[in-house]
Amino acid sequence: MLVQKRDIEYLKNQARILRIEILKMLTEAGSGHTGGSLSAADIVAALYFYKLRYKPEDPQWPERDRFVLSKGHAAPLLYAVLAISGYFDKSLLRTLRKLGSPLQGHPCSKMLPGVEVSTGSLGQGLSVANGIAMGLKLQGLNSRVYCLLGDGELQEGQVWEAAMTASHYKSDNLCAIVDLNGLQIDGPISSVKNIEPVDKKFQSFGWNTIEIDGHDMAQIVDALDRAEELKGAPTVILARTIKGKGVSIFEGKVKYHGIAPTPEELEIALKELSDGTGN
Amino acid sequence: MEQAIKSFCGLEAATRDAYGETLFRLGQENRDIVVLDADLSSSTKTSKFAKAFPDRFFNMGVSEQDMMATAAGLSLTGKIPFASTFAIFATGRAWEQIRQSIVYSHLNVKIVATHGGITVGEDGASHQAIEDIALMRVIPEMTVIVPADAYETELVIEEIVKFYGPVYVRLGRAKVKPVMPEDYRFQIGKAYAFRLGNDVNIIACGVMVKEALDAAEILKAKGIDTGVINMSTIKPLDEKMLLEAARAKLIVTAEEHSIIGGLGGAVSEYISSIRPRPILRIGIKDTFGCSGSSQELMRFFGLTSDQIASDIMKKWSELATKGAKPL
Numbered sequence: 001m002l003v004q005k006r007d008i009e010y011l012k013n014q015a016r017i018l019r020i021e022i023l024k025m026l027t028e029a030g031s032g033h034t035g036g037s038l039s040a041a042d043i044v045a046a047l048y049f050y051k052l053r054y055k056p057e058d059p060q061w062p063e064r065d066r067f068v069l070s071k072g073h074a075a076p077l078l079y080a081v082l083a084i085s086g087y088f089d090k091s092l093l094r095t096l097r098k099l100g101s102p103l104q105g106h107p108c109s110k111m112l113p114g115v116e117v118s119t120g121s122l123g124q125g126l127s128v129a130n131g132i133a134m135g136l137k138l139q140g141l142n143s144r145v146y147c148l149l150g151d152g153e154l155q156e157g158q159v160w161e162a163a164m165t166a167s168h169y170k171s172d173n174l175c176a177i178v179d180l181n182g183l184q185i186d187g188p189i190s191s192v193k194n195i196e197p198v199d200k201k202f203q204s205f206g207w208n209t210i211e212i213d214g215h216d217m218a219q220i221v222d223a224l225d226r227a228e229e230l231k232g233a234p235t236v237i238l239a240r241t242i243k244g245k246g247v248s249i250f251e252g253k254v255k256y257h258g259i260a261p262t263p264e265e266l267e268i269a270l271k272e273l274s275d276g277t278g279n
Numbered sequence: 280m281e282q283a284i285k286s287f288c289g290l291e292a293a294t295r296d297a298y299g300e301t302l303f304r305l306g307q308e309n310r311d312i313v314v315l316d317a318d319l320s321s322s323t324k325t326s327k328f329a330k331a332f333p334d335r336f337f338n339m340g341v342s343e344q345d346m347m348a349t350a351a352g353l354s355l356t357g358k359i360p361f362a363s364t365f366a367i368f369a370t371g372r373a374w375e376q377i378r379q380s381i382v383y384s385h386l387n388v389k390i391v392a393t394h395g396g397i398t399v400g401e402d403g404a405s406h407q408a409i410e411d412i413a414l415m416r417v418i419p420e421m422t423v424i425v426p427a428d429a430y431e432t433e434l435v436i437e438e439i440v441k442f443y444g445p446v447y448v449r450l451g452r453a454k455v456k457p458v459m460p461e462d463y464r465f466q467i468g469k470a471y472a473f474r475l476g477n478d479v480n481i482i483a484c485g486v487m488v489k490e491a492l493d494a495a496e497i498l499k500a501k502g503i504d505t506g507v508i509n510m511s512t513i514k515p516l517d518e519k520m521l522l523e524a525a526r527a528k529l530i531v532t533a534e535e536h537s538i539i540g541g542l543g544g545a546v547s548e549y550i551s552s553i554r555p556r557p558i559l560r561i562g563i564k565d566t567f568g569c570s571g572s573s574q575e576l577m578r579f580f581g582l583t584s585d586q587i588a589s590d591i592m593k594k595w596s597e598l599a600t601k602g603a604k605p606l
Contacts, residue, residue, distance in 0.1 A: 062357075066355075108383070108384075109384045110383075110384055110385060116355065117351070117352075117355070117380070117384070118379065118380070118383045118384045119379075120379070121375060121379040124344075124348045124376055124379055124380045125348075127344070127345045127347075127348030127349045127351075127352065127376075127380070128348045128349070128351050128352040128355070128380050129352060130349055130352060131348065131349035131350060131351055131352020131353045131354075131355070131360075132352040132353070132355050132356055133352070134337065134349070134352070134353060135313075135352060135353040135354075135355065135356025135357070135358050136356055138313070138334070138335070138353075138356070138358065139356055139357070141356075157344075158342075158344045158345055158348070158376070161339075161342035161344060161345035162345050162348070162349070164340070164342070164345075165339060165340075165342065165345055165349065168340075169337070
C-alpha cells in the first residue's frame with residue numbers, strides 16, 4: 001500500500017504532473033476531452049496521492065478504497081493517475097484511443113487494471129458506486145467509495161435516483177465529488193439547463209454537502225478528511241472548478257470540452273505547466 | 280423460518296412462483312446472493328427472500344435504472360445480485376444501464392424479470408414486454424434464458440447462480456402446465472428435444488412449449504411428423520440442435536414475443552446461414568399487446584395450439600404444392 005501523506009506542495013506538484021501527462025496523451029491521440037480532465041486534476045491528485053488506500057501491485061485487493069469516474073470522458077485523467085501510481089507503465093499512455101489499446105476513449109474495467117467501473121455513459125456511476133458501498137458494508141469492510149461526477153451530468157435523472165438510494169441506505173462510506181466547472185458541450189450549464197442550487201438539491205436528498213474551491217489543494221484535502229468523519233449519510237463535495245484549469249488558452253473555453261490540443265497548443269501548455277527546471 | 284417448496288417437478292405453477300421459492304431456498308445456502316427489486320417484490324415474488332433475509336434485500340423503489348447500476352456495484356464486491364422487476368421495465372427502461380454498467384464489464388448480475396409477454400393480461404400493452412428477448416439478445420456477451428415451466432425455472436435459477444456472468448431470465452405472470460420431464464437437467468446453451476420430426480420441427484420457448492407440444496399432437500393425427508424442441512437458452516443458441524432440427528422440411532418457431540428479433544429472429548439468422556429452409560415464425564406479429572385475460576389474449580394473438588397447428592398445416596400445404604424436398 002502506498003504511504004499517503006498530507007503534503008500540500010507535493011500534491012500540487014502531482015496535479016501538475018497529471019496535467020502534463022493528460023495533455024501529452026491527448027495531443028498524441030489527436031482527440032479526447034481536455035477541459036474536464038484538467039478541471040478535476042487537483043481533486044484526483046488528492047485522492048490518489050493522499051486519500052485512497054490501494055495496492056497497484058494487487059488491483060483487486062478486497063480492502064482497497066474504490067474510485068469511480070462517473071464522468072468517464074475524463075479518462076485521460078484517470079489513465080494518467082493510474083500510470084503514475086504504478087498500475088501500468090507510463091509508456092502505455094501514448095496508446096490512448098488507438099486500436100488495440102486498453103486505454104479506450106472511455107474507461108473499460110475489463111481492459112485496464114485500476115479501472116474499477118466501465119463508464120462513459122453519463123449518470124450511471126453514482127448508482128454503481130453506491131452499489132459498491134452497500135456491498136462493502138455487507139462484507140463488513142471499512143473501505144470507502146469515491147465517485148467523481150461532472151456538473152452537466154447532474155442533468156441525468158438517474159443521478160437523483162442514486163442520490164435518493166444512497167441516503168435511504170445511509171451510505172456514509174460513499175463520497176461523491178462534483179466537478180463544477182460550469183460548462184457543458186453546448187455551452188454554459190446555466191444557459192443549457194440550470195442545475196443550481198446544487199447544494200440545496202443534495203441537502204434535500206439527505207446528503208451532507210461540503211463546498212470548496214476545487215483547485216485549492218488544502219481545501220480539497222480538508223474536505224476529503226471531513227467527509228470521512230461524517231456518519232449516517234453520504235457526503236458530496238461540491239468542488240467549484242475552472243474547465244481547462246492550468247493552461248490559460250484552455251481555461252473557461254467551451255470548445256475544449258471534447259477536443260485535443262494541437263502540437264502548437266501543447267508546446268504553450270507545457271511551458272505554462274513547467275516547474276522552471278525543465279521538467 | 281418458512282419452508283421452501285422442494286421441487287416444482289410436475290407442478291402447475293407460474294414461473295415467477297418457482298423463482299421466488301428457489302431464490303428463497305438458495306438464499307439460505309448461499310450468503311452471497313443479494314436481491315434488488317423496484318417496488319414489485321410481491322409480483323416478482325422476491326418478497327419471500329426479502330422477508331427471510333432483509334439485510335440482503337434492497338428495495339430500490341420505482342427506479343429501474345438505478346437498480347441495474349446498483350446491482351453492478353454490488354457484484355463488484357463479490358455478491359451475486361438478482362435484480363427483478365417486470366420485463367418491460369427491466370429491459371426497456373434500463374436497457375442502457377444493463378449494457379453499460381453490467382454487461383460491458385461482464386459483471387455477475389442476474390436479471391430475472393417477470394411479466395414477460397402478453398399473458399400479463401389485463402394490464403395491457405404498457406406492461407406487456409414483447410420486445411425484451413430481442414433487446415437482451417442484441418447485447419454482446421449476454422446470456423438469455425426463457426424457461427418453459429416452473430420446474431425448468433427452478434433448475435435455471437440454480438444453474439445461473441453457479442455460472443459467472445450477466446444473465447437475463449424471462450418469466451411469466453400466469454400459471455403454466457408442467458412440460459419438462461423429471462430427469463431433465465438444464466444446461467445453459469443446451470436445448471431439449473421432446474422429439475425430432477421428419478416433416479416439421481417446432482422450436483419453442485416459454486409458455487409456447489406447451490402449445491407446441493399440443494400442436495404437434497394435432498399435426499401427428501393429420502399425418503405430419505412433427506418434432507418439438509424447447510430452446511430455453513436463446514443466447515447462446517444451441518446450434519448443434521438446430522442443425523439436427525433443420526433436417527425437417529419446415530422449421531417453425533413459437534414464442535410469446537414479437538416475431539422480430541426474438542427466438543424466431545435468432546433461429547432464422549442461424550438456419551439461413553446453413554441451409555435453405557422455410558421458417559414459419561409464430562409470435563406477436565409486429566403489433567402491441569392489449570388488455571384481456573391471458574387465455575383470451577393467447578387466442579387473440581393466434582398463439583394457441585390449435586391455431587399454431589392450423590398455421591403450420593397451411594404452410595405445409597403451400598410447400599407441398601411447391602414440391603419441397605428434404606435435403
